[in-house]
Amino acid sequence: MKERLSLFDTTLRDGQQTQGVQFSTAEKHQIAMVLDELGVDYIEGGWPGANPTDSEFFADAPNTRATMTAFGMTKRSGRSAENDDVLAGVMNAGTPAVCLVGKAHPFHVTTALGISLEENLDNLEASFAHIVKNGREALFDAEHFFDGYKSDPDYAVKCVHRAYTAGARWIVLCDTNGGTLPQEIGEIVKAVIASGIPGDHVAIHTHNDTENAVAGSLAAVLAGARQIQGTLNGLGERCGNANLTSIIPTLLLKEPFASQFETGVTKDALKGMRRASRLLDDILNRVPAKQAPYIGSSAFAHKAGLHASAILKDPTTYEHIDPKAVGNSRIVPMSNQAGQSNLRERLAQAGLSVEKGDPALARILERIKEREAQGYSYDTAQASFELLAREELDELPAFFEVKRYRVTVERRKNKYNKMVSVTEAVVAVKVGGERMLTVSDSVGPDGSDQGPVNALARALVKDLGPYQDIIDDMQLVDFKVRITNGGTEAVTRVIIDSEDKDGNGWSTVGVSANILDASFEALVDAINWKLIRDGAKV
Numbered sequence: 001m002k003e004r005l006s007l008f009d010t011t012l013r014d015g016q017q018t019q020g021v022q023f024s025t026a027e028k029h030q031i032a033m034v035l036d037e038l039g040v041d042y043i044e045g046g047w048p049g050a051n052p053t054d055s056e057f058f059a060d061a062p063n064t065r066a067t068m069t070a071f072g073m074t075k076r077s078g079r080s081a082e083n084d085d086v087l088a089g090v091m092n093a094g095t096p097a098v099c100l101v102g103k104a105h106p107f108h109v110t111t112a113l114g115i116s117l118e119e120n121l122d123n124l125e126a127s128f129a130h131i132v133k134n135g136r137e138a139l140f141d142a143e144h145f146f147d148g149y150k151s152d153p154d155y156a157v158k159c160v161h162r163a164y165t166a167g168a169r170w171i172v173l174c175d176t177n178g179g180t181l182p183q184e185i186g187e188i189v190k191a192v193i194a195s196g197i198p199g200d201h202v203a204i205h206t207h208n209d210t211e212n213a214v215a216g217s218l219a220a221v222l223a224g225a226r227q228i229q230g231t232l233n234g235l236g237e238r239c240g241n242a243n244l245t246s247i248i249p250t251l252l253l254k255e256p257f258a259s260q261f262e263t264g265v266t267k268d269a270l271k272g273m274r275r276a277s278r279l280l281d282d283i284l285n286r287v288p289a290k291q292a293p294y295i296g297s298s299a300f301a302h303k304a305g306l307h308a309s310a311i312l313k314d315p316t317t318y319e320h321i322d323p324k325a326v327g328n329s330r331i332v333p334m335s336n337q338a339g340q341s342n343l344r345e346r347l348a349q350a351g352l353s354v355e356k357g358d359p360a361l362a363r364i365l366e367r368i369k370e371r372e373a374q375g376y377s378y379d380t381a382q383a384s385f386e387l388l389a390r391e392e393l394d395e396l397p398a399f400f401e402v403k404r405y406r407v408t409v410e411r412r413k414n415k416y417n418k419m420v421s422v423t424e425a426v427v428a429v430k431v432g433g434e435r436m437l438t439v440s441d442s443v444g445p446d447g448s449d450q451g452p453v454n455a456l457a458r459a460l461v462k463d464l465g466p467y468q469d470i471i472d473d474m475q476l477v478d479f480k481v482r483i484t485n486g487g488t489e490a491v492t493r494v495i496i497d498s499e500d501k502d503g504n505g506w507s508t509v510g511v512s513a514n515i516l517d518a519s520f521e522a523l524v525d526a527i528n529w530k531l532i533r534d535g536a537k538v
């Protein structure tokens with residue numbers, strides 16, 4: 001019989017404490033629904049009363065299977081729990097669960113709150129008794145618990161016992177400053193359980209200031225804690241919180257967790273992990289971390305020739321799990337580190353079957369290595385690699401031909417007598433014997449000029465005749481420019497990451513002494529690859 005581990009998500013509360021992150025109410029709703037689909041047990045939606053967005057979120061909280069939780073702080077001194085307006089704002093959100101942060105470290109009680117240690121204990125007791133009296137489930141975020149325990153174990157333990165005795169369902173041990181290492185977390189969690197708080201009432205909340213938030217959370221579970229708090233993509237104050245995007249797959253797929261515990265996340269829901277992570281990146285307009293464990297696009301990328309050769313024989317030679325388990329996929333990138341095994345596997349993934357020993361393989365490898373020497377880079381620009389290979393194999397359809405393009409940038413005064421840039425691009429293409437001319441500016445949604453590459457991209461995708469439907473959902477999500485050495489000359493390398501409406505991404509590369517030409521080459525590759533993938537016919 002497996003033991004149940006509870007998962008508590010605080011992306012919408014601690015995640016929102018990340019510098020530069022400000023969710024809208026609608027975005028909070030969207031994230032809550034994705035977390036609910038995943039199967040977490042609690043969703044901490046924010047601090048009602050602290051800001052209009054959080055209040056609005058709770059006023060129209062989404063209907064989730066997960067227990068919706070409002071966050072706040074314990075009652076302040078000098079007033080009763082009933083008469084504390086901040087606590088009332090939290091309670092008025094009407095959530096089934098309420099999580100209050102309170103002090104468990106003598107230094108913070110006397111310095112930050114400026115009250116006596118005894119008064120703090122009374123405040124804790126009164127706050128949690130108030131929540132329970134109102135029929136809600138209470139969680140105590142024992143702030144700075146680990147540092148407090150190291151400074152004064154008796155007092156720290158007294159704090160959590162006061163809250164527990166007053167009815168707190170979960171005693172959340174917080175490593176607020178993120179400086180406690182996993183082994184120490186394990187020892188202190190064991191001590192708390194030995195003091196009389198049952199493990200299935202003990203939760204762990206870690207921060208990533210030593211890159212150990214995930215390890216600390218797992219150590220706490222091994223020591224007996226039965227709830228983990230964390231966030232999607234490890235979002236959170238300073239260096240972030242424990243990353244649920246790593247913790248959840250570890251709990252489901254790794255020993256001793258997989259056979260000892262179950263969570264609300266099913267194996268089937270786990271396949272949505274990458275999608276959940278990408279949704280958050282999209283909302284935050286962040287480029288997804290390629291090297292993120294489990295769900296990053298490099299997490300199953302096998303670049304070295306020797307690795308790819310073994311992967312072809314059996315993927316488990318270089319993979320710790322099946323990438324599909326978390327909704328990810330294997331990539332065998334092409335680069336100057338590749339041999340014929342990488343190449344054949346990569347071609348097979350693109351639907352191109354080439355026999356071992358086919359002379360085309362050597363030609364393709366030769367061209368890759370030659371082009372990388374010129375400044376191209378194919379290990380991320382997989383779509384450009386595929387086009388190059390198709391060209392060598394005579395399997396590259398000519399969907400359209402670019403006859404010419406032109407970009408002009410003019411500085412001029414606008415109607416408010418302010419100097420502004422006005423960019424215009426013209427692209428002439430021939431599609432199926434018909435010549436077409438498209439023109440575009442690059443004025444962004446805020447009215448500012450987005451520059452010549454943007455204008456070129458817009459002009460190019462504006463009208464490709466019969467192919468327009470296929471490219472309409474393409475969007476450029478990242479654009480990286482690098483000055484690099486191509487042979488003896490410095491050249492510009494542009495890598496463009498594109499995405500379709502379902503979040504599927506592909507990368508292309510262009511190289512030239514001229515940044516516009518390099519960008520244009522990468523743009524044309526991006527379109528051609530999409531047309532091939534979606535089965536366009538010439």
Ligand SMILES: CC(=O)SCCNC(=O)CCNC(=O)[C@H](O)C(C)(C)COP(=O)(O)OP(=O)(O)OC[C@H]1O[C@@H](n2cnc3c(N)ncnc32)[C@H](O)[C@@H]1OP(=O)(O)O
Binds near residue numbers: 049050074101143
């Ligand atoms: C470790 C964590 O991540 S805890 C999460 C903290 N999250 C946030 O702070 C984000 C939302 N916070 C806010 O919007 C604001 O801080 C508010 C609206 C809650 C309060 O704003 P203000 O009333 O202006 O107070 P301010 O933020 O300056 O200071 C907090 C006050 O609460 C007191 N306080 C701090 N923690 C606690 C606690 N656990 N219990 C009771 N009082 C507390 C402080 O002593 C301070 O009081 P003081 O002004 O008398 O010194």
Ligand SMILES: CC(=O)C(=O)O
Binds near residue numbers: 174177
């Ligand atoms: C409560 C909380 O977020 C912390 O102590 O880190």
